[in-house]
Every structure is written in structure tokens, then in C-alpha cells.
Amino acid sequence: MLSRSGRRKATLLVCYGIIGLFVIFFLFPPYWMAITSLKTNQEIEGLKGIPLLIQEGATLQHYRDLFAKTDFLIYFKNSVLVTVPVVLLSMAISVLAAYALSRLGFVGASVLGTAVFLVYLVPDSLLFIPLFKIVGNLGLLNSKWSLLLVYPPLIVPFCTWLLIGYFSSIPKELDEAALVDGASHLQMLVRVFLPVAVPGLIAATIFAFTVSWSGFLYPLAFIFSSSEQVLTAGTVTSLIKGDVYHWGGLMAGAVLACLPPVLLYVFLMDYYISGLTAGSTKG
Amino acid sequence: MSANGTALDVTAPARVKPERARWPLRLRSRGAVGVVMCLPLIALISGLVAYPFFYSIYLSMLNKRETTFVWLDNFRYLTTLDTFWTVVQMSFLFTFLAVLWKAVLGFTLAVVIHALPVRGQRVWRGLSLIPWVMPLALSSLGWWWIYEPTHSALNWLLMLVGISPKPWLSEPFWARFSVVLVNIWYGTPFFMITYLAGLKSIPQELFESSAIDGASAPQRLRYVTLPMLKNIIAITLLFSTIVTLATFDIIRVLTRGGPRHTTHVFGTYAFELGIATGDVPLGAAVSLFMFPILAVSAFFILRGIRRSTV
Numbered sequence: 001m002l003s004r005s006g007r008r009k010a011t012l013l014v015c016y017g018i019i020g021l022f023v024i025f026f027l028f029p030p031y032w033m034a035i036t037s038l039k040t041n042q043e044i045e046g047l048k049g050i051p052l053l054i055q056e057g058a059t060l061q062h063y064r065d066l067f068a069k070t071d072f073l074i075y076f077k078n079s080v081l082v083t084v085p086v087v088l089l090s091m092a093i094s095v096l097a098a099y100a101l102s103r104l105g106f107v108g109a110s111v112l113g114t115a116v117f118l119v120y121l122v123p124d125s126l127l128f129i130p131l132f133k134i135v136g137n138l139g140l141l142n143s144k145w146s147l148l149l150v151y152p153p154l155i156v157p158f159c160t161w162l163l164i165g166y167f168s169s170i171p172k173e174l175d176e177a178a179l180v181d182g183a184s185h186l187q188m189l190v191r192v193f194l195p196v197a198v199p200g201l202i203a204a205t206i207f208a209f210t211v212s213w214s215g216f217l218y219p220l221a222f223i224f225s226s227s228e229q230v231l232t233a234g235t236v237t238s239l240i241k242g243d244v245y246h247w248g249g250l251m252a253g254a255v256l257a258c259l260p261p262v263l264l265y266v267f268l269m270d271y272y273i274s275g276l277t278a279g280s281t282k283g
Numbered sequence: 284m285s286a287n288g289t290a291l292d293v294t295a296p297a298r299v300k301p302e303r304a305r306w307p308l309r310l311r312s313r314g315a316v317g318v319v320m321c322l323p324l325i326a327l328i329s330g331l332v333a334y335p336f337f338y339s340i341y342l343s344m345l346n347k348r349e350t351t352f353v354w355l356d357n358f359r360y361l362t363t364l365d366t367f368w369t370v371v372q373m374s375f376l377f378t379f380l381a382v383l384w385k386a387v388l389g390f391t392l393a394v395v396i397h398a399l400p401v402r403g404q405r406v407w408r409g410l411s412l413i414p415w416v417m418p419l420a421l422s423s424l425g426w427w428w429i430y431e432p433t434h435s436a437l438n439w440l441l442m443l444v445g446i447s448p449k450p451w452l453s454e455p456f457w458a459r460f461s462v463v464l465v466n467i468w469y470g471t472p473f474f475m476i477t478y479l480a481g482l483k484s485i486p487q488e489l490f491e492s493s494a495i496d497g498a499s500a501p502q503r504l505r506y507v508t509l510p511m512l513k514n515i516i517a518i519t520l521l522f523s524t525i526v527t528l529a530t531f532d533i534i535r536v537l538t539r540g541g542p543r544h545t546t547h548v549f550g551t552y553a554f555e556l557g558i559a560t561g562d563v564p565l566g567a568a569v570s571l572f573m574f575p576i577l578a579v580s581a582f583f584i585l586r587g588i589r590r591s592t593v
Contacts, residue, residue, distance in 0.1 A: 015395045019407050022392050025468065026414050032436055033425040044434060051439055097324035104317030112321060114585070119332050121522075121581045123529030125550030126574065129557045129567045130335035130342055153331045156324060185316050214418035216532045217550070221558045232420040236536055247428055254421040265416040269409050272416075276473075277480035 030258070037062050037252035044247050062252035071226045072253055075234035079213060079257075082147045082230055086212040087205060089148065090155040094204060097156075098163035099189045103175065113164075120157035124217045135222050144228045150218050155211050159204040162275055166200030167193055203275025206268055210261050231257040343568035357568040366544045367552075371572070373459065374548040378528045381466040385527075386520055388467065389474020394504075396475070397482045408479065415472040423536035426465045427452075430537070455545035458538050462546050465533045470526075474519060481515040482508070518587045521580045528576055549573045 036044060038058040049055050066072045100106070101113055131150050132141075140146035170193060178188045194201065219233040226238055235253045239246075265272050346353050361367045396407050414422065429437050430451035438448035451461045489507050498506065509516075531550040534540060540547035540555060547555065549572055557566015 015398050018395045023410050026411055029422055029425045029429060032429055051436055093323040093327060096320040100317040100320035104313050106314035106317035115328060118581055119328050121525055122332055125529045125531045126570055127335045127339060129553060129563060129570055130339040134335060153327055156327055216420035232418055236420055236424055254424045258417045258421050261418060262416055273476060276476055
């Protein structure tokens, strides 16, 4: 029979063992992508030694080629050009709606609240075909600007919902006092609510950025030319050329395209997680 | 405000009346401001979600050239296709297996991380979320390379431990296995993080008092943890059912539905028919088959959430 602290140590050891297995499973793909992007072509194609390590010297050639010989930079620029306005637009719509829904009781507010929640559950693969027709009718087919139209519906419901949670936690006395002092609702939103809800705003912005940056189905369906394509669909469709896959170059592209959301996550992890769990615990 | 108001009531009764008379007007304008602030949201929902949804139903009842209305012919035609039934089967199989494993693994990981000293939890939680943060289309590309049969890591590892290499993406059974595995890899962190948040919301005293009463660890799991997390577990399962059923990226990148259509799910098959081969109405009809499952899940999620807030 083990002592109490001995048992505790044994339990911890088992826990760390299980977590270790999970972390290897979770991190192997990014590790394999990164290491492949740094290997020479000869090493990737050769079957010598241990492929899990770089044995013949690391190279940045695949990254240099990505910038010099492919449309990668165009995709990158397009992704930025789409993501920035999508985030701003979505945040503006969400902030206004969240303020109104959490503070200004009006006829139909609760119905709208439920509708927002239901819309949050609508996945992109349910409506991309009618949206394909609608985008076409508006003359936006094969244009990156079509994404400004179709991404906000995927983002706004969650952000609104998240912000309602943050706004509701602000004491009502605060806005009553401000209103008595003659502040308009817009002034109050900007001067009282937004400063208090900064963590919520950060979490919502990260969410908006991630959805917009990672979207794959819509650009794949609506955009055909390289000059208009964004990173996800561009990397997947046009960096693959011919029958011989250039794994090194492909992985270099994937790694670089993954970097912005992953970096954002690394630096703002706590906001990210609070946003992610807001729905499940508060809701 | 209320303190201010009562002070006014006492000292200056004459002001009470106009204050009251102003109320209805103020309420009305308050409501009007609310509606105006919600207009962009309302426009977004009605123009880009509700309208496309009804438009999709209309589209699904047109012929291929979109010139005549054919009622339910597209749906009827789909049910005569063997491929369509393969898609239905795969969609359900994929969703069931992936959600089940994500829930089991996510729960295990959450319990294990929760058992660590609080100081160490943050790092492991942070590392475990990486798959969820990477854009799925791009990590699928990474998995595509992992599954490559001759030059890549997975078969090399198998051979290292003396197992024969597998045709990961070119044989129906292994292709299905592979796409489910990637979905588990991607979605387990989400389950972990919600369950972990749930575990942290359980009062510690419950565990302590049950431990004093002599409950073993499995008993505590059975009689304390699971009942306390029942609602979160149910909501997460339903939510993930919707997201998993709607999977597109993984399958489009890894197999494009192949080999022989055995890995197509509703989303990728709708894309194949509606966008790639240009039969928009038929594609719209395939997408709509997802709707009943989404609606039922949404109904129960909403009920679960109402229950947990009341």
C-alpha cells in the first residue's frame, strides 16, 4: 500500500503521461509541416535515416521560392484586404446590436436575441450554394470583395452574443446616471460601455479575425482567379502544381498562412479562451 | 438614479408629475433607438441568412438549367442515386464517430488537466488548443502530407514498429478512418476547453465532502462530476454535431470525396454537384438534407441553455 503522498505522485505521473500523449498527437502535424518546409528537396524525397529530424542541413529555399516564384504574396495581401474590413464591419454591427439587446428593451428584442443564437448555428456549408447565386447576381463572383458580404453572417452572431454577456455585467445604475446627465445612447456606448468591455472586445475581435482568415469554402466557391484569391484557398489550390507535389514549398506556404492566427493566439491566449468558453459556461 | 429620484420626490413634489409624464415618451424613444441600433444586424440576418435559406429551397426545386420549376424532382432523383446514399451513410458515420471520440478524448484530457496543480494547467491547456487555432484547410494540407504513403511520416512510423504501411487516402476504409482522425485532432481541444471550464465551475467542496464520505475516484466521477456537467456535456455534444455534420475543409483537401465517393459528406458532395459540375439546384437540394438535423440539434441546444439559465 502506497502512502498518501506516494499515491498522489503516482496519479500525477499517470496524468502527465496521458497529457504527453495528447500533446504529441496535437503538435505532431504542425511540427511535421514546419520541419518539412525547412528540408531540402533531396532530403524530403530520400528515405534515409530518421525523417522526423533535419539531417542534411536546414534551408530557407522553399520560403524564398514562395515569395519569388508563386502568387503567395498576392494571396497574403488579399487575405489582409478582406480580413481587416470584415473584422471592423462585424465588430461595428455586433457592438451596436449587443448594446441595444442588453440595455434597450424594445418590442421583439427577445425574438431577435433567439434569432441571433440560431443564426450562430448555421454553418457555411448549408448556404454556400444560394450565396453563390446571390454573389453572382450582384456581379461579385470572382471578386475578393464578395467575402465582405458573406463572412459577417458567420461572425456577427457569436460576437453579439459574447458582447451581450459583457455588457450585461455592467451595473445599470451607471448608464441611468449617464443618461440623466444628458448623454445620448451612442455617447454612453462609446464612453462607458466600450472601455469596460475591452476584454470582451478583444475576444470578439480575435474570433472575427480567425473566422475571416481561416475561411475556405466561400473563397473556394466564389473566387477562381489567382489575382483575387485569399491565402487558404490559394495555398490549397494553386500551390499544388502537376503530379509531383512540392511538399517543401507547400508546407512553407501552409506554415506562413497559419502564422497570423497562431501568433495572435499565443499572445492573447487568455482572451481567446475566455471568449471560447463564454458561450458554454455563461450561456 | 433611484436615490436621486426619491430625493427629488421629497424636496420638490412639483417636479414628480412632469417626470412621470415624460416616461412613456422616453420609453418609446429608447425602443426606437434600440431598433435603429439593431438594423444592421436585422439586415444581415434577413438578407444574408434568412433570404438565402428560402432562396435555397426555391433553387432546389428548379431544373438544372434553372428554367422550369420541377417541385421535388431533384430530391426524388437524389434518392435514386447510390452515390447519394453513400453520402448519407458517410455523413452520419463521420459525425457519429468523430463526435463520440472528440467527447471521450476531450473529457479525458479535461479531467487529467484539471487534476494537475493549478500552476501547471495553463501551459498544457495552451498547447492543447493549437489544433483548434490553426486554419483547418491548412492543417488538413499538413495531414495530407502526413498521410502520403511513401515519403512521409506515418507509414515510416508504422514500419518502425513492424506494421505494414497503409494506403491512407486511397482505400475506402482507410480514407474514412483518416478523415475522421483529422476531425478528432481538430475538435478535441474544443471539447477539452468547454469541459475544463465546466469542471472548474463545480464547487470543490462537493468533491471534498464526497471524498470524506469514502467515495472512490470513479464513484466521484459517476455521482458528482457527470451529473454536475450533464447540461454542458449535452450542449457541447449537440453543438459539435452541427459543426461536424457541416464539415467541408478536411474532406475537400484530403480526399475530395474519393475514393469512389466513399468519403463525401453533404457539404463536399453539394460542392461537387453545385459548384464543380454546375448543377446548382441539385447541389442546393443536397445541402438542404442537413437542415432537419441542424434544426433538431438547435432546438435541443436552445432548450438546454434556457434550462441552465433559469
